[in-house]
Amino acid sequence: MRSSVASAALLAGALLCLLASPALVAAARSTGRTTLSVLSFGAAADGVTDDAEALVAAWQVACRDPRATVLLPSRHRFHLSPVTLQGPCSTKLTLQIDGTVLAPPEMGSWPKPSRPLQWLQDFSILGAGTVDGQSITSLQSASSPANTSQASTGHWHSPGVKPTLIRFYSSFNVTVRNIRITNSPQCHLKFDSCGGIKVKNITISSPGDSPNTDGIHLQNTRDVEIKSSTIGCGDDCVSIQTGCSNVHIKNVVCNPSHGISLGGLGKDYSLACVSDVVAENIIVQNALYGVRIKTWQGGVGSVRNITFTNVRVANVATPIAIDQFYCDRGGARCANRTGAVAITGVAYRRVVGTYSFQPVRLACSDARPCTGVTMVDVRLSPAATAPGGTVAPLCWNSYGEALGTIQPLGVGCLQRSNGYAMPLTQPFNYTC
Numbered sequence: 232m233r234s235s236v237a238s239a240a241l242l243a244g245a246l247l248c249l250l251a252s253p254a255l256v257a258a259a260r261s262t263g264r265t266t267l268s269v270l271s272f273g274a275a276a277d278g279v280t281d282d283a284e285a286l287v288a289a290w291q292v293a294c295r296d297p298r299a300t301v302l303l304p305s306r307h308r309f310h311l312s313p314v315t316l317q318g319p320c321s322t323k324l325t326l327q328i329d330g331t332v333l334a335p336p337e338m339g340s341w342p343k344p345s346r347p348l349q350w351l352q353d354f355s356i357l358g359a360g361t362v363d364g365q366s367i368t369s370l371q372s373a374s375s376p377a378n379t380s381q382a383s384t385g386h387w388h389s390p391g392v393k394p395t396l397i398r399f400y401s402s403f404n405v406t407v408r409n410i411r412i413t414n415s416p417q418c419h420l421k422f423d424s425c426g427g428i429k430v431k432n433i434t435i436s437s438p439g440d441s442p443n444t445d446g447i448h449l450q451n452t453r454d455v456e457i458k459s460s461t462i463g464c465g466d467d468c469v470s471i472q473t474g475c476s477n478v479h480i481k482n483v484v485c486n487p488s489h490g491i492s493l494g495g496l497g498k499d500y501s502l503a504c505v506s507d508v509v510a511e512n513i514i515v516q517n518a519l520y521g522v523r524i525k526t527w528q529g530g531v532g533s534v535r536n537i538t539f540t541n542v543r544v545a546n547v548a549t550p551i552a553i554d555q556f557y558c559d560r561g562g563a564r565c566a567n568r569t570g571a572v573a574i575t576g577v578a579y580r581r582v583v584g585t586y587s588f589q590p591v592r593l594a595c596s597d598a599r600p601c602t603g604v605t606m607v608d609v610r611l612s613p614a615a616t617a618p619g620g621t622v623a624p625l626c627w628n629s630y631g632e633a634l635g636t637i638q639p640l641g642v643g644c645l646q647r648s649n650g651y652a653m654p655l656t657q658p659f660n661y662t663c
Contacts, residue, residue: 265299278308294320305329318350328360336365351402364415421448428455439487441465467492473503480510490520495557497530497572504663511540521550525557529568537577544584555596571596576603585614593629604631610638
């Protein structure tokens with residue numbers, strides 16, 4: 232998103248205000264941290280006036296000051312047009328959101344996708360406040376009779392516009408804690424080409440029927456911890472894309488959502504590499520899927536060492552799914568391809584609860600079967616409100632073993648092989 236550049240006069244005035252404030256200087260000396268309120272940089276904080284210039288001005292000062300905090304104080308509403316806050320900055324920079332941040336409700340205000348938070352290190356977003364994308368207001372406007380054609384094609388699919396509320400790019404040692412993110416037009420929180428990410432005790436909230444509103448989206452990002460958070464959205468609760476490794480998700484509630492998903496991977500014959508993902512102590516309710524891996528036909532690469540442990544599901548259509556025939560093109564058919572992203576070493580341990588359609592669906596490639604799949608103590612029963620009945624579990628070209636208590640028995644439909652990996656019909660031609 233294009234940066235809102237503060238004027239030279241505004242920045243100079245802010246610097247004079249900063250230097251002349253005895254209270255601020257005293258606070259900096261006593262705590263070792265400088266706190267810069269956007270109110271001191273000209274923010275109106277009335278929820279209507281655009282406060283982007285004030286935020287950028289405060290950021291530019293804080294970026295040069297070790298251990299600085301940019302504060303959006305409580306009991307205020309800050310209307311912000313899209314801004315880019317970028318580094319490199321001095322260490323230990325914090326953006327503290329205690330008030331309410333309001334994004335523009337009109338889609339025309341959002342430029343093409345870009346990198347709002349980039350090139351940062353040792354950076355934190357925290358606070359007791361809310362970042363509100365206001366997309367519900369826009370959707371209601373788009374659904375009016377005068378805008379029927381726009382609403383019918385999906386409010387979030389304006390050409391070239393796929394806005395994300397908070398996006399990090401090429402940033403490392405980043406913490407996001409305690410804030411609430413709501414009603415994003417698309418993804419709520421995205422990390423792209425990042426590392427050393429910690430997300431804890433956040434709340435994400437959007438309606439279950441809002442399209443493409445992933446809760447947390449990861450791509451080309453390593454060493455991630457997502458803990459003790461509640462996510463409700465209209466798409467994947469946590470979406471893990473290519474280039475991700477060492478991802479740990481713990482004590483997360485997804486309600487509603489499409490569950491925790493790896494993929495879709497390998498679209499348009501691309502290379503996809505995901506490894507070492509652990510999701511444990513997860514609750515998924517009123518969702519399309521529980522835990523899922525989805526890959527496109529024709530892709531290359533690998534998904535390996537994935538573990539789902541202590542997953543409780545309630546009223547989830549399909550709690551366990553691997554789909555190597557993924558296609559999101561609606562009525563258009565996706566052509567059959569012989570190649571596939573290899574999936575090996577996937578464990579499901581203590582996945583229990585209720586399903587509304589199919590307990591397990593493992594649809595693996597003929598060319599590259601899924602190997603090393605393990606199910607231990609998987610107990611799934613039909614939900615009392617399952618509409619239209621349920622269907623039997625499916626294990627297609629999926630090899631491994633089922634141990635412990637398996638319910639229903641059909642869930643243990645994994646095929647056995649003489650070795651850990653079945654012979655592949657095609658050679659590997661990629662490097663992960």
